[in-house]
C-alpha cells in the first residue's frame with residue numbers, strides 16, 4: 433500500500449494530473465501528507481534555519497509562516513492591500529530594502545484571489561536571489577495573466593486538506609523547477625529517496641541523513657485524483673454563483689465587491705464583501721452582521737485576524753514543540769493597519785460549489801433577506 437518512492441505509482445499520477453488540470457509546468461513535484469509539512473520542507477530546503485530572516489505575509493492562515501517559525505526563523509511580517517488582503521509589490525520591495533539579509537519570502541493568495549503583483553514579486557525575488565515560497569492552498573485553479581497560481585514560487589505548495597478545493601482528506605503538493613531543492617525536500621520529508629530508481633548512495637539507508645517521513649497516503653492520492661476531475665466544473669460553478677450573488681447585492685449600500693483585474697481569475701475559495709460603514713449610517717459591522725444573521729442570512733465576520741494578533745507573534749512565549757528564535761520581532765494587533773482594516777471590513781458569505789440551477793433560488797433568498805433586513809433595522 434505504501435508508495436515508497438513519492439514520484440511513482442499513484443503519487444506520480446496525481447502530480448501529473450494536477451499539473452495538467454491546472455496548466456502548471458513545473459519540473460519537479462512532490463506529494464506530502466499536508467501543506468504544513470510541505471511548507472516546512474520548502475523553507476528547510478531553501479536554507480531557513482535558526483535566526484534566518486523570513487519576510488512573510490502578515491495576513492494568512494498561520495501555516496503559511498509557522499513552519500518557518502518552527503525552524504527557528506525570524507519572521508518579518510509584511511502588510512497587505514486593504515482591498516484584497518494580498519501582498520503588494522511595493523511592500524515586498526520596501527521590506528527587502530530594509531532587511532537585506534532576508535533569506536526567504538512567504539506569501540499566500542488569500543481566499544483564492546490571486547496576488548495581482550505576483551509576477552513582479554517573483555521577479556524581484558529572483559533578481560535579489562531570495563527564494564519565494566508560494567502558498568497556493570486557497571487558490572487551486574486561480575490565475576494571473578493566464579498563468580496558473582503555483583507557477584510563480586521558487587517552491588509552490590498546495591494543500592489537499594478536506595476544506596480545500598481539491599480535497600483528499602489530508603495531503604499536500606510541492607512544486608519547483610530546481611532539482612537541488614527537490615532533492616532537499618525529499619531528504620526533509622521522504623528519507624531522501626530520489627525520483628524513480630532505487631535510493632542512491634546518499635540516501636538515508638547509507639547515510640542516516642534525513643529522518644522525517646511526510647509521505648502522502650496512497651489512498652489520499654487516489655481521492656485527490658478523483659476530485660481533480662471535478663475541479664473545472666466546481667470552479668465554473670463557484671464563479672457563476674458568486675457572480676449571481678454579487679449581482680443580486682449590487683444595490684446594497686453598505687457592501688462593495690472589489691473587482692479583479694480582467695486578466696486574473698479567482699478560485700473563490702471564499703466569497704467576501706467589503707463593508708462600507710457610510711452605507712449603513714456608521715453602524716458597527718458586528719451589529720449589521722448580527723442583524724443579518726437574525727434575518728437568516730448566513731454571513732460571518734473574519735474571526736482569524738492578521739498574524740499580528742496571534743500570541744506567538746506578540747510575546748516571547750516558549751513553544752512546547754519548536755525552538756523559537758528568542759530575538760524574533762514582536763507585534764501588536766494593529767501593527768499592520770491594512771491587514772487589520774481588511775479583516776475589520778470583511779463580510780464572509782458562503783460559497784456555492786453546486787450547479788447554478790440548483791443553488792440559484794438559495795442565492796436569491798439570501799439576497800432578498802438582506803434587502804428586507806436592513807429596512808427592518810431601525
Ligand SMILES: *Cc1c(COP(=O)(O)O)cnc(C)c1O
Pocket residue numbers: 465466467468469492493495496540567569570590591592593602603604
Ligand atoms: C489549509 C492551509 C494550510 C495548511 O494545509 P494543511 O494541508 O492542512 O497542512 C496552509 N496554508 C494555507 C493558506 C491554508 O489555507
